Amino acid sequence: MTNKPATRGPAVTFALLAAATLLFAGCRQDMHDAPRYEAYEASTSFADGRASRTAPVGTVARGWLRDDEALYTGKVAGQTVEQFPFAITHADLQRGQQRFNIYCTPCHGQLGDGNGMVVQRGLRQAASYHQDRLRQEKVGYFYDVITNGFGAMQGYAEQVPVRDRWLIVAYLRALQLSQHAPVSDVPADRRAELDAAPAATERH
Amino acid sequence: MSQVFPKSANAWSKASVLAIVFVLLSVGWMVLTIQRSDYVTTANQFIEQPVQFSHQHHSGGIGIDCRYCHTSVEVSPSAGIPPTKTCINCHSQIWATSPYLEPVRASFRDDKPLKWVKVHDLPDFVYFNHGIHVTKGVGCETCHGRVDKMPLMIQKVSLQMEWCLDCHRDPSRYVRPRDQVTTMGYQPAMAQAELGPRLVKEYKIAGLEHMTSCSVCHR
Numbered sequence: 393m394t395n396k397p398a399t400r401g402p403a404v405t406f407a408l409l410a411a412a413t414l415l416f417a418g419c420r421q422d423m424h425d426a427p428r429y430e431a432y433e434a435s436t437s438f439a440d441g442r443a444s445r446t447a448p449v450g451t452v453a454r455g456w457l458r459d460d461e462a463l464y465t466g467k468v469a470g471q472t473v474e475q476f477p478f479a480i481t482h483a484d485l486q487r488g489q490q491r492f493n494i495y496c497t498p499c500h501g502q503l504g505d506g507n508g509m510v511v512q513r514g515l516r517q518a519a520s521y522h523q524d525r526l527r528q529e530k531v532g533y534f535y536d537v538i539t540n541g542f543g544a545m546q547g548y549a550e551q552v553p554v555r556d557r558w559l560i561v562a563y564l565r566a567l568q569l570s571q572h573a574p575v576s577d578v579p580a581d582r583r584a585e586l587d588a589a590p591a592a593t594e595r596h
Numbered sequence: 597m598s599q600v601f602p603k604s605a606n607a608w609s610k611a612s613v614l615a616i617v618f619v620l621l622s623v624g625w626m627v628l629t630i631q632r633s634d635y636v637t638t639a640n641q642f643i644e645q646p647v648q649f650s651h652q653h654h655s656g657g658i659g660i661d662c663r664y665c666h667t668s669v670e671v672s673p674s675a676g677i678p679p680t681k682t683c684i685n686c687h688s689q690i691w692a693t694s695p696y697l698e699p700v701r702a703s704f705r706d707d708k709p710l711k712w713v714k715v716h717d718l719p720d721f722v723y724f725n726h727g728i729h730v731t732k733g734v735g736c737e738t739c740h741g742r743v744d745k746m747p748l749m750i751q752k753v754s755l756q757m758e759w760c761l762d763c764h765r766d767p768s769r770y771v772r773p774r775d776q777v778t779t780m781g782y783q784p785a786m787a788q789a790e791l792g793p794r795l796v797k798e799y800k801i802a803g804l805e806h807m808t809s810c811s812v813c814h815r
Contacts, residue, residue, distance in 0.1 A: 414627050426720035431674040434711065442709060490775070494661040498686075509658045514690045546685045551667050 464554060466535030473532035480562045488563030491556045495548060496564075504567045516544040521564055522571045534561040637754040638717075646699050646710045648748060655780065656744030662736050662778040669736075673725040677712060680704045715749050716740075723815045732799045733771035734763075736778055744780040764807040768792030771799070 429435060435443035447453060458464040463477040480488075493502065499518040501508040506518035519526065519542075538557045541547035552560065575583065634640045654660050663669060668676035680703040691697050703710045718724050730736075736743065741752030753759055763770050771792055776782050784791050795801075806812065 411623065414624070423721050424719040428720065430714075430720075432677050432709075432712075440708070494663045498658065498660050498664065509660075510686050510690070513658065515686060516689060544689060546681065546688070550679065550681060551664070 462532070463558075466532035466539070472530045472536065474530045476531055476558055476562065478558070480559070484559050485562055485566060487556070488559035488561075489566075491552065492560050492563045492567075495552055496560065499545070503571065504564065505571075518545070519543075521568050527568055527572065531558075531561050531565070534564055632754060632756070637751075637756060639751045639754055642748050642750055643713050643715055645713055645748075647697065650747045651743045651749055652745055652747045662743075669726045670730050671727050673723075673727065675726045680710060716751050716755065718755060722813050724813070730777050731774065732767075732801050733774055733777065733795050734767070735770075735772050735776065735782055737780055737782060738763075738770050738772075742780055760813065761808060764812075765804065767801050767807070768796045771795045771801070774799075 429443035431444065433443045434441050437443075438445070460477065462468050462473045466473055496504075497508050498510045499508040499515060500506055500521070501511075501518075504521040506520040508518060511518050521527075535557055537545070538552060538560060539547055539549045548557070575586070578586065630636060654665075655662065665678040665682050666675040667678070668674060680700060683697075683700050684704050687697055687700060692701075699710060702708070729739075739753060741750075743749070769788065769792055772779075772782055772784065773795065801807075
């Protein structure tokens with residue numbers, strides 16, 4: 393019996409250690425927050441406090457040389473291009489529609505009539521695509537406006553990549569066509585649908 | 597010499613054996629509960645931001661698509677925090693003189709970033725990529741909750757490993773069609789038990805062994 397306390401000693405120590413391990417597990421955050429920068433993290437190393445650096449002015453990153461003037465500016469030698477710089481497929485049009493609905497509808501509306509939600513909330517009236525001036529404009533013009541903005545509209549170069557901008561232009565053309573077509577373009581057997589009540593639209 | 601312990605001590609000593617087990621289990625339960633609590637996971641806590649931006653207003657009220665601001669969510673690990681310029685797209689005219697938005701205008705004027713506080717912060721030993729989740733049909737709502745009903749952004753889930761694994765073990769319970777990824781309040785067009793497995797196959801979502809492999813997330 394005399395040696396009992398001796399054996400109990402380590403057992404108690406072990407129990408206490410186990411409890412302490414459980415209690416304090418997760419208290420150390422070293423590996424949760426490693427000494428590296430996450431996207432957008434602040435940094436004390438730079439005067440502007442940003443860890444994410446922008447390329448110095450006048451430099452071009454490898455693979456980012458934009459020497460295809462028509463593709464990147466919508467112009468050739470200062471003249472607005474009339475043709476898309478690449479062939480537009482049906483899938484392209486669908487993506488164009490999706491991108492249009494994300495980036496353009498807030499102001500221009502799903503119909504492209506310039507009555508989007510943000511306009512309804514007070515932004516200056518956005519242009520309707522269904523006016524003669526814009527029906528006559530070349531595709532390069534729309535690309536240029538998306539890229540650099542126009543009037544109250546800011547440029548969307550940071551938000552929409554180059555290819556998507558062209559796809560939006562392609563969809564915009566389809567939209568113009570859809571709102572400026574004679575009834576005779578609609579197949580005779582489906583004309584009745586034009587007079588039918590519109591189905592409830594699903595909001596995305 | 598009389599007995600030190602009364603006879604009833606026999607019962608007490610037997611009961612104490614049970615009590616020790618009970619206490620140990622309770623402590624274990626307590627630790628696990630605390631570990632999962634909002635206090636530890638920082639879920640459901642409002643965080644003060646430089647501008648109290650309302651997703652409810654912008655996403656729910658006006659119906660702006662998530663990707664209008666979070667432009668890189670489909671192609672990059674980070675969903676993308678919009679530059680102040682994106683705010684200015686509309687707020688050059690709307691609420692243009694509101695004192696509430698002065699930090700936004702100051703940021704744009706002086707080219708100094710707004711210091712947003714990260715709400716969903718994963719530990720650095722976890723690799724996470726928004727792009728792969730979104731392109732495989734995981735909706736924004738699945739992890740971020742009804743953002744269109746949040747006046748202030750909060751983390752709705754624990755972001756703990758068991759939460760990640762819950763989906764990684766069987767994503768068919770959560771995936772939705774790609775064109776519904778940013779939809780808030782999504783309702784599957786058919787039974788999820790039928791749609792899910794079909795989408796998992798169509799989007800070529802990897803099997804259990806790969807999806808629960810340690811190195812998928814800890815790389």
